[in-house]
Amino acid sequence: MKSNFFVLFFLTLSSLLQAAGGQDSSESTGGKPLVFTANYPLYYLCLSYAGDSVEMIWPFDEGEDPAFWEPEDEDIRILQGADLLILNGAGYDKWLEYSFIDTGKTVDSSRRFRDTFIETDRSGSHSHGGGDIHDHGGTAFTLWLDLSQYSRQAEEVHKALVKLLPRDEETLKERHRVMSDRIEALDRDFRAAAEQYEDTPLLGSHPVYQYFARAYNLEIHSLLLEPDVYPSEKDWKDLAQMKALYGADLMIWEGEPLPETRSTLEEMGIGWFVISPGFNMPEEGDFMGLLEKNLRALKNRGTGQ
Amino acid sequence: MRNLLFLAVRYLRFHRFRTVILLLTLTSLLYLPLAVILITDISQQSLTLRAESTPVIIGSRGSDLDLVMNALYFQPSQLRTVPYSLLDELNHEERGRPVPFFLGDTARGYPVAGTSPAYFSERNLRVAEGYMITGLGECVLGSRVAESLGLKPGDRIITDPENPYHLAGSYPLELKVTGILEASAGWDDRAIFTDIRTAWIARGLGHGHDELAGEQGTVLKEEKGNLVGNASVRMYNRIDPENRNDFHFHGSTADFPLSGILFFPDSSRSEAMILSAYGEHSLLQAVEPDKVILKLLDTLFRIREILNWVLGVTLTITTGAVVFILVLTVRLRKAESLTLYRMGGSRSLIVRLTAVETFILGIISFLISLLLLGVTWLFRLNILDLLIQ
Structure with a gap:
């Protein structure tokens, strides 16, 4: 009887302690609003502005391109519980098309400059019988590589956070001012660095540099190559043709190409440097560090990177 | 005695x-x-309770009673639809919470209402069994629907064909039941809720089908880089996680139809502003359901x-x-x-x-x-x- 009492006592005590622990942990996470961002550039803004006041949701795997994210049911349930979802816009957030998310909680960070979006070619479009022609995509979405656009996205993120955290308005305002100054300064530096390419056509490994080219007056002709995949015979042939056609001997890559790719590029007389779009979290540093690295590469035409 | x-x-x-x-x-x-x-x-x-819990309904200009009956009691309406872009406009006005709804189809006689997650929070509807919709092709059932049809989470329900003899009409869509709502002793117990896009697909405004490029004999012609499929292209009548990426809409969804928008203003000032903004509108109207119901x-x-x-x-x-x-x-x-x-x-x-x-x-x-x-x-x-x- 006595032993039963002690068993019951300890069971009750442990469950009470567990309950108390659970409450603490829910308070530490549940007290802060949950914020989701569609990619790393937006995540960086959010974290810089309100990292101490919000709980960030980052469901993307390491190295995954959030533009092609396909959320599982569990991911969507987490997003349904978010207080704010900051989207990139420009057709980037395709997962929204099949996810049950409250649009009232979403903020399209690029909605104010939709009219300046770049439409890409409509390859892969089709129609059914007499139906309308349609395609599934067609808008360039790496908006943030044009830093003036990134600055406008930052403005939207700031506004959304002020609405979410009205008590932190002053802090958010100050952090936004600092961030805007940094982006503007970088934008000026990119413009200055890009001047040297006025008469230099460039090749792009992937069609992600549309806004970057437009913002900094660059002539970039893109292929469909991945830095971590050795290009096929056909890819090399296309590359050689484009080199000859545009007289381009300098190539921009999203990431550092494979050593064997680099050797072949060298053989073909094509120099290269990396302008990373920064879709996902970098292995080291942050988004500003990544932009500065991009800037150095652009300034040095790839030498010394 | x-x-x-x-x-x-x-x-x-x-x-x-x-x-x-x-x-x-x-x-x-x-x-x-x-x-x-x-x-x-x-x-x-x-009638009064439901009307009072919905401050404003925005819809196409016409009979206010028709709009209220459609929005609150899932009754068929002869009113024109409003474009989905109106939801965006209301969201950007930041005067409250707009909740879209689209009614058109039925499944085994019960209305299928396409809406957003905000509907459930504004109506205080919780899932009693199973879980909330996460994406295309899923639905939650009102308690009476589940009870009378004997359905439970994981079961499937097919939308009723509008006209079985209309060969070019929309295909019935198989919906997966993900959850059963708690009984509310109201009209929500007698409806089937789904995502607004799923409701559009059920109406035939969007679809999924076999890949045209990969299949032999499915392409009728190719013009200007555009593939025209023939009648043998298999259309999907069920949306699964495996094929939901293949579902798409023709045209801009901004122009797609909504039966109306329930609007929950953040203040009485916002309510007055919205009512006044749509009071003079030539194509739209904003009504206060409680007043309509009082009449x-x-x-x-x-x-x-x-x-x-x-x-x-x-x-x-x-x-x-x-x-x-x-x-x-x-x-x-x-x-x-x-x-x-x-x-x-x-x-x-x-x-x-x-x-x-x-x-x-x-x-x-x-x-x-x-x-x-x-x-x-x-x-x-x-x-x-x-x-x-």
Whole structure:
């Protein structure tokens, strides 16, 4: 009887302690609003502005391109519980098309400059019988590589956070001012660095540099190559043709190409440097560090990177 | 007393036909006026509560009652739809929470309402069993739908074909039931909820099909880099995680239809601003459901007044008939009373015996009336449905 009492006592005590622990942990996470961002550039803004006041949701795997994210049911349930979802816009957030998310909680960070979006070619479009022609995509979405656009996205993120955290308005305002100054300064530096390419056509490994080219007056002709995949015979042939056609001997890559790719590029007389779009979290540093690295590469035409 | 009860019961059982007639008359005497009061009160409460919980409805210009009936009670409407872009506009105005809804299809007779997650939070609807919709092709059922169709999470339900002989019409869509909502004792118990895009797909505004480029013999022609599929292209009638990426819409979803938008303003000022903004609009209208319902209730109350008069006259006649039957019975039982008197029974015994018989009839009629009122209460939503239709 006595032993039963002690068993019951300890069971009750442990469950009470567990309950108390659970409450603490829910308070530490549940007290802060949950914020989701569609990619790393937006995540960086959010974290810089309100990292101490919000709980960030980052469901993307390491190295995954959030533009092609396909959320599982569990991911969507987490997003349904978010207080704010900051989207990139420009057709980037395709997962929204099949996810049950409250649009009232979403903020399209690029909605104010939709009219300046770049439409890409409509390859892969089709129609059914007499139906309308349609395609599934067609808008360039790496908006943030044009830093003036990134600055406008930052403005939207700031506004959304002020609405979410009205008590932190002053802090958010100050952090936004600092961030805007940094982006503007970088934008000026990119413009200055890009001047040297006025008469230099460039090749792009992937069609992600549309806004970057437009913002900094660059002539970039893109292929469909991945830095971590050795290009096929056909890819090399296309590359050689484009080199000859545009007289381009300098190539921009999203990431550092494979050593064997680099050797072949060298053989073909094509120099290269990396302008990373920064879709996902970098292995080291942050988004500003990544932009500065991009800037150095652009300034040095790839030498010394 | 036990003897009186024995005699009274024996008498009532012996004169079954008379007893049944008296029971029916007394029951109708009790039940009918109470039922009219109950139904009108339930209608008033149910209509008013739902209307008051929805401050503003925005829809196409036309009958305000039609819009309210469509938005709140899932009744078919002849009103034009409004474009989905209106939702974006309202979101950007930041004056409250707009909740889109699109009604068009039914599944096994129940309305399929396409909406957003905000609908459930604004209506305080929780999932009792299973889980909330996460994406295309899924639905949650109102409690009565689940109960009457015997469906549970994981089951599937197919939308009703609009016209089986319309070959070019939309394909019925198979919806996966992810959850059953908690009973709300309201209209949400009698509907099927899905994502707005799923409701569009069910209407035939979006679809999924086999990859054209990969399949032999599915391409009719190719023009300007665009593949034109032929009739052999297999269209999907169910949306799974495996094929949901293949579902797409033709044209801009900004122009896609909504039956209307429920609007929950963040302040009375915002409400006034919205009402004023759409008050003068040539194509749209913003209505306050409680005011519209009040107008409807005025009509309902006028009907109740008329009913009250009719009932009053009927009840007077019925009461007269009951009294007449009882008096007639006493006269008819004169010989019986004389026998009782000769056997030693007092005169008051005859009166008491009649009183006990009447009391038994009264009690049984009262219980039957209560039972009928209970049944009326159980079917209140069906009755209300009939009234609204």
